[in-house]
Amino acid sequence: MPEGKPAGVPCIQLDSQRRCKLYGLPERPRVCVEFGADAAVCGESREQAMRWLGWPKR
Ligand code: SF4
Secondary structure, eight states: OTTOOOTTSOOTTBOTTSOBTTTTSTTSOHHHHHOOOOHHHHTTSHHHHHHHHTOOOO
């Protein structure tokens, strides 16, 4: 996303199953490559992560 991804807005690189279309490719943003998912943030499901992050359900 040229201007950056605003909080709460799904990335345009997500496919219909919410998988990153750039995963494993050199075009994937560095911030995404360096992000380490952690159960303390992500929980055990997408719903739990979204609830903990305080974002509206999409
Ligand atoms: S990993 Fe990065 S590029 Fe891929 S979908 Fe998530 S935010 Fe978008």
